[in-house]
Amino acid sequence: MNKYIMVIDDSPTIRISVEFALKDLGYKIQHAENGMDALEKVKALVNRKEDIALCICDINMPEMDGIDFIKKFREIDRFTPVIVLTTESDDERILEGKEAGASGWIIKPFQPADLIKVVKRFLR
């Protein structure tokens, strides 16, 4: 069985950068380009009995934003950590993220070492 980290961002540059940063942790990376795409991919992984260890999720995305994704994801999975990685620094949005069930909020840009530190903290 593989363990997956979901990387959800509308920017391919960010997704590839995050995948690069996490490459030594030994997880499989599943990309998704918005909340809708991510939900479909989560369901496909769940159906295949794959284990999602953690999600890294952007906020501002077309089709379904990060806050709505987290709410929907929490209906499927109450415990898997979701780390928000975004340019959004608005206090109201951060509170919405927390209430939706996010585990942490990192404001871009990020240094790989800082991202790894936060990710490791949430991986069980």
Added chain:
Amino acid sequence: MIKSETSKFGKPLYILYPGDYFATDGDCILGTITGSCLVICFYEFRKKIGGMGHFIVPGAIGTGGIVNDDIAGSGIASIEHLIGELVKLGGDRRFLRVKVFGAGYNSGNDSNMTIAHSNIRFIHEYFAIEKIRIDRSDLGGDFRRRIYFSLKDNTVYRQVLKNNEENSEFIRLEQEYIDIQFRNKRKTGRIILFE
């Protein structure tokens, strides 16, 4: 950024200062002046909205490319701020076109030229990965540029500035912005843990 309701264009004019970004669905002109910085003008052709960003990649990018470079991360975040605003207006990066300007240098200064070339490389690598088409690229050269972006018809007017005296206030602000970016070039934003 400052806004003037009445301008010589007959519509609102927004002047962006170094480090500013702004996206709008209104019929207006976005203007700025750049020396070493990059100015990007986005047009989202499906929603007919757009925006401008003024920023710099604060250093030379390594050979590993922009996705594995701590300095490029700062430039990526600068563009992400602007695209994020476009997304909030209903935009989607899959429908973006871009025009890019700036990365001017002082030809008598080697490190200044290295930074300009690194910024130009950043632009090409970034938009290639993003698959966003560059409709116009006017980068490099030993001069400053004044840019006016007319959103409604996605047209950019570019003027080469020879007389630096006239724009000394802008030049001072750009240098201040660049100095701050170089001081914080390897940074992570705020980290908040909900525990």
